[in-house]
Amino acid sequence: MINLKNIKFKYKNNAYDVINDVTLNIKKNTINVLLGLNACGKTTLLKIMNGLLKPQHGVVEIDGENIISMSHVERAKKMSFVLQRQNIASDFTVFNYLAIGYTNSLKFYEQPTSSQKEKVVAIAEEFGIGNLLNRLLDELSGGQLQMVSICKALIQDSEIILLDEPTSALDMRNQNKVLSTLKRIAEETNKTIIITTHNPNHALYLKANVVIMNKGKIINEGNSEKLITKETLTEIYGNDICYSNELDYNEVSFK
Amino acid sequence: MDNTNRMNFDMNKEKKRFLLFLVVGIVLLFITFCLSLIAGRYKMSLNQLVNAIFTSDASFDTERSVIMLLRLPRSISAILVGAALSVSGLIYQELFQNKLVSPDLLGVSSGAGFGAALAIILGASMLYVGLIAFVFGLLTVALTLGIAKLFSKNTALILLLSGVVVSGFMSSALSMVKFFADQETTLAQITFWLMGSFEYAKMEDLKLLFPLIFIGTTTLVVLRNRINVIALGREDAKASGVSYDVYKYILIVISTLLTAISISFYGVISWIGLVIPHIVRLAVGRQTQFTIPITIVFGGIFMLLADIICRAFTASEIPISAITGLIGTPIFIAILFLKKQVVKLDD
Amino acid sequence: MKKLLSMFLVVLLVSTMFVGCSDNNEEPKEEYVTVQDMYGNSIEIVKNPQKVACVSRTTYDFLIAFGLGDKIDGVYENVLANTWVQELNPTQEDYFAYEYNPSAETYISRDVDLIFSPEERITVELRKLGLPAMTVNHYGPEEGYDNQMFFLADLVVQLWGEDTEVVEKVEYWKNDITTTIDDITNTLDDNNIEEGKSIHYVRADKKDKGITYTENTRPYLEYIYRLLKVRTIGQDLESNKISAEELLVINPDYIVIGGIYQNGAVEASKVEPMNKLTAVKEGNVLTIPVGISQFEHPSSVASVFIKDQANKLYPELFDYDIAKLTKEAYKYYYNIDLTDEQTKNILEGKNPDGQYE
Numbered sequence: 038m039i040n041l042k043n044i045k046f047k048y049k050n051n052a053y054d055v056i057n058d059v060t061l062n063i064k065k066n067t068i069n070v071l072l073g074l075n076a077c078g079k080t081t082l083l084k085i086m087n088g089l090l091k092p093q094h095g096v097v098e099i100d101g102e103n104i105i106s107m108s109h110v111e112r113a114k115k116m117s118f119v120l121q122r123q124n125i126a127s128d129f130t131v132f133n134y135l136a137i138g139y140t141n142s143l144k145f146y147e148q149p150t151s152s153q154k155e156k157v158v159a160i161a162e163e164f165g166i167g168n169l170l171n172r173l174l175d176e177l178s179g180g181q182l183q184m185v186s187i188c189k190a191l192i193q194d195s196e197i198i199l200l201d202e203p204t205s206a207l208d209m210r211n212q213n214k215v216l217s218t219l220k221r222i223a224e225e226t227n228k229t230i231i232i233t234t235h236n237p238n239h240a241l242y243l244k245a246n247v248v249i250m251n252k253g254k255i256i257n258e259g260n261s262e263k264l265i266t267k268e269t270l271t272e273i274y275g276n277d278i279c280y281s282n283e284l285d286y287n288e289v290s291f292k
Numbered sequence: 293m294d295n296t297n298r299m300n301f302d303m304n305k306e307k308k309r310f311l312l313f314l315v316v317g318i319v320l321l322f323i324t325f326c327l328s329l330i331a332g333r334y335k336m337s338l339n340q341l342v343n344a345i346f347t348s349d350a351s352f353d354t355e356r357s358v359i360m361l362l363r364l365p366r367s368i369s370a371i372l373v374g375a376a377l378s379v380s381g382l383i384y385q386e387l388f389q390n391k392l393v394s395p396d397l398l399g400v401s402s403g404a405g406f407g408a409a410l411a412i413i414l415g416a417s418m419l420y421v422g423l424i425a426f427v428f429g430l431l432t433v434a435l436t437l438g439i440a441k442l443f444s445k446n447t448a449l450i451l452l453l454s455g456v457v458v459s460g461f462m463s464s465a466l467s468m469v470k471f472f473a474d475q476e477t478t479l480a481q482i483t484f485w486l487m488g489s490f491e492y493a494k495m496e497d498l499k500l501l502f503p504l505i506f507i508g509t510t511t512l513v514v515l516r517n518r519i520n521v522i523a524l525g526r527e528d529a530k531a532s533g534v535s536y537d538v539y540k541y542i543l544i545v546i547s548t549l550l551t552a553i554s555i556s557f558y559g560v561i562s563w564i565g566l567v568i569p570h571i572v573r574l575a576v577g578r579q580t581q582f583t584i585p586i587t588i589v590f591g592g593i594f595m596l597l598a599d600i601i602c603r604a605f606t607a608s609e610i611p612i613s614a615i616t617g618l619i620g621t622p623i624f625i626a627i628l629f630l631k632k633q634v635v636k637l638d639d
Numbered sequence: 640m641k642k643l644l645s646m647f648l649v650v651l652l653v654s655t656m657f658v659g660c661s662d663n664n665e666e667p668k669e670e671y672v673t674v675q676d677m678y679g680n681s682i683e684i685v686k687n688p689q690k691v692a693c694v695s696r697t698t699y700d701f702l703i704a705f706g707l708g709d710k711i712d713g714v715y716e717n718v719l720a721n722t723w724v725q726e727l728n729p730t731q732e733d734y735f736a737y738e739y740n741p742s743a744e745t746y747i748s749r750d751v752d753l754i755f756s757p758e759e760r761i762t763v764e765l766r767k768l769g770l771p772a773m774t775v776n777h778y779g780p781e782e783g784y785d786n787q788m789f790f791l792a793d794l795v796v797q798l799w800g801e802d803t804e805v806v807e808k809v810e811y812w813k814n815d816i817t818t819t820i821d822d823i824t825n826t827l828d829d830n831n832i833e834e835g836k837s838i839h840y841v842r843a844d845k846k847d848k849g850i851t852y853t854e855n856t857r858p859y860l861e862y863i864y865r866l867l868k869v870r871t872i873g874q875d876l877e878s879n880k881i882s883a884e885e886l887l888v889i890n891p892d893y894i895v896i897g898g899i900y901q902n903g904a905v906e907a908s909k910v911e912p913m914n915k916l917t918a919v920k921e922g923n924v925l926t927i928p929v930g931i932s933q934f935e936h937p938s939s940v941a942s943v944f945i946k947d948q949a950n951k952l953y954p955e956l957f958d959y960d961i962a963k964l965t966k967e968a969y970k971y972y973y974n975i976d977l978t979d980e981q982t983k984n985i986l987e988g989k990n991p992d993g994q995y996e
């Protein structure tokens with residue numbers, strides 16, 4: 038589905054490559070977690086996959102097509118991107134923000150139709166945020182905002198959903214809500230989901246395909262249950278790690 | 293679980309509100325336009341007015357001239373310029389995600405002011421004053437964009453800063469030109485130009501003004517849904533399927549052209565580009581699908597009213613910026629107070 | 640930093656003032672006279688000033704007319720730019736060209752004895768710095784120009800009174816004015832002409848400005864027209880521009896066009912809706928001659944101007960030979976023999992080439 042070949046990326050004023058020769062193949066209908074410490078290049082890699090950043094070297098292909106040669110609308114039809122920072126459009130109402138999900142199916146002069154608007158309301162209600170439609174994004178809690186953003190991605194109705202740190206800045210309860218929602222989406226639809234996180238437990242919970250990154254490189258890739266072991270984690274996080282198999286899923290904690 | 297206590301959401305509420313304001317606005321615009329043809333220093337009875345407009349009776353020649361040659365062209369010009377400046381202000385505010393931005397942000401006013409002053413001291417006729425003002429307005433914006441490009445991060449904030457710097461430079465250049473101006477004659481003319489006036493509006497102006505402003509504002513109306521997405525910012529807009537950078541330049545070019553053309557005809561008119569978008573957002577909310585058409589209508593009304601005040605109460609005309617500023621500032625403060633909004637300067 | 644800079648400037652200013660004082664002290668024999676300016680201020684000025692800066696428009700031609708051309712140090716640049724001044728060049732001297740508001744240092748470095756300044760605000764600033772400045776313009780104090788008619792003439796006598804030739808010329812000029820005013824006033828009174836008609840003065844010293852630019856104070860012109868029993872409408876305005884509609888409302892009986900772009904204004908008066916004005920319809924659009932001075936300003940040819948306007952306003956009462964009078968005045972005051980062609984151009988407000996500016 039998504040093929041990354043020998044990606045190298047460097048920000049304009051930086052001396053080093055933020056992404057250093059990454060090759061990655063993401064399969065259809067999978068849930069994928071980019072795992073790593075802060076500043077290891079997860080977000081950058083996500084933006085490269087979406088075409089928001091253009092790598093200096095290497096290609097990104099979606100279903101065999103180079104992302105650079107695709108128009109923004111074509112990209113938006115393939116992929117939704119839930120950005121980490123959502124504080125910009127603070128005076129949009131939730132409804133209007135969600136309706137922007139339909140932009141990829143509108144011509145530049147078109148407005149969302151009544152049926153599209155009705156669908157927005159229907160999807161939002163089904164998603165459990167029907168009571169928020171009137172509110173401004175400004176007034177939402179972090180968890181609500183994240184749910185709204187995911188819902189917008191669903192409305193965008195693309196095969197792939199990219200989420201940048203969807204659980205950061207959320208409390209445990211909301212983290213759980215977001216993750217279970219993603220799990221449900223992956224199970225009920227045939228969408229491909231890619232998220233970034235620095236918490237290995239999220240990968241374990243999602244039973245995801247894990248891509249472990251460190252300093253701009255992929256150091257390991259595979260099924261979370263097999264891959265997330267004390268050894269691999271120590272490589273990233275150092276020696277301060279506890280690992281237990283006691284619960285119904287494996288859990289990683291820090292000393 | 294949330295479904296149980298869900299509110300009854302009316303997705304067409306905003307649209308109904310918009311249509312209401314649009315209809316009311318158009319009616320008000322029409323009334324103000326009629327008022328603008330009636331009001332003025334030259335008092336005439338309803339009978340004279342009707343006869344002057346609807347008959348060709350020679351005894352109403354003076355009244356006819358006053359209406360057709362003095363009031364009609366400036367009324368139409370005021371509507372067009374009011375609409376153009378207001379909608380440019382709105383576009384800039386959405387594009388730069390900053391509510392304190394007005395159409396002269398990128399230096400178009402200061403550049404045009406400098407160009408006009410230069411043309412005036414060189415003794416150019418009014419036609420060339422406008423033309424040179426227009427060219428300098430655009431050159432200044434090009435300079436602003438060029439300087440912003442020099443920075444590695446080409447964000448909206450950099451563009452804003454660059455605009456401030458270039459505007460400052462142009463103001464100094466303007467001071468320099470004013471210094472060289474003849475204090476008895478041309479200096480007063482420059483000062484008058486910098487405060488704007490519809491006094492010399494002619495029907496011929498509309499041949500150029502009308503098509504340009506019509507095309508510019510219509511394009512913005514057509515793009516109104518895309519502009520809404522642009523307002524989300526670069527990454528969000530791109531991820532939603534909009535070529536942000538292309539639209540950004542299209543919007544800058546249209547807004548700048550609209551502002552430059554207005555300024556070059558009637559001088560610098562301040563405040564309207566800042567105040568009207570705020571009033572409109574208070575009325576119909578943030579969505580540009582709604583704000584753009586309403587801003588065009590409200591801008592026209594506001595400018596018409598300001599122009600009526602400029603000419604109806606005093607024997608000498610008051611410059612338009614004096615009125616827009618005097619009315620605009622209290623309105624603006626009132627809106628800030630009402631919304632109690634925190635002004636964010638960064639993006 | 641700012642404080643430091645301003646302190647430095649103050650020190651600099653004070654020191655230049657001292658330099659000015661010590662210069663005066665070196666010549667203790669200089670005699671001073673105290674004169675009153677138009678606004679009632681007393682000013683001390685050296686007697687027989689030898690270097691006069693004629694920055695005010697309405698002084699240059701007077702001094703030359705009274706035989707004091709050699710006392711002029713410099714003249715306002717716009718006066719020198721007048722094509723008639725260049726063509727006739729009454730004194731054949733190259734005067735320094737002053738800007739409208741030159742810096743104090745310019746005056747100090749030119750070591751002037753007297754500055755005729757165009758505006759009181761400028762004069763006040765110059766006097767604060769110890770410069771011998773006084774305002775002479777065609778406005779005068781607020782109550783009108785009535786008592787200012789002979790102001791400059793009397794001042795000239797006070798300052799240069801030892802020169803009998805100068806005094807003689809001044810007396811001639813004053814007599815001429817007095818007789819002219821008496822003659823005209825008597826004729827108007829004899830014919831029971833009462834004030835009632837209105838006149839709109841158009842100040843056409845800008846290009847393409849139509850006929851709405853005027854004077855809104857009570858200048859020299861207002862006084863002259865009051866003598867001629869017409870009322871200038873500008874004195875009631877808030878600013879020196881009248882709106883087109885207001886002009887149509889007032890609908891003055893006469894329009895008089897001055898300045899150097901008067902032809903443009905005459906043309907503008909013929910365009911709709913201005914052609915609806917009674918004055919335009921009935922051909923009551925007058926013009927003001929332009930020679931070495933603009934006749935609308937106080938000048939050596941003031942009596943000719945008054946007679947010219949009397950002729951134009953009351954053709955049935957007055958028939959002065961303006962061309963002859965103009966030639967005589969130029970001969971007497973400037974020793975210039977105007978040709979018929981030149982006289983015609985001056986009276987029509989054209990330049991020496993017979994063209995409108």
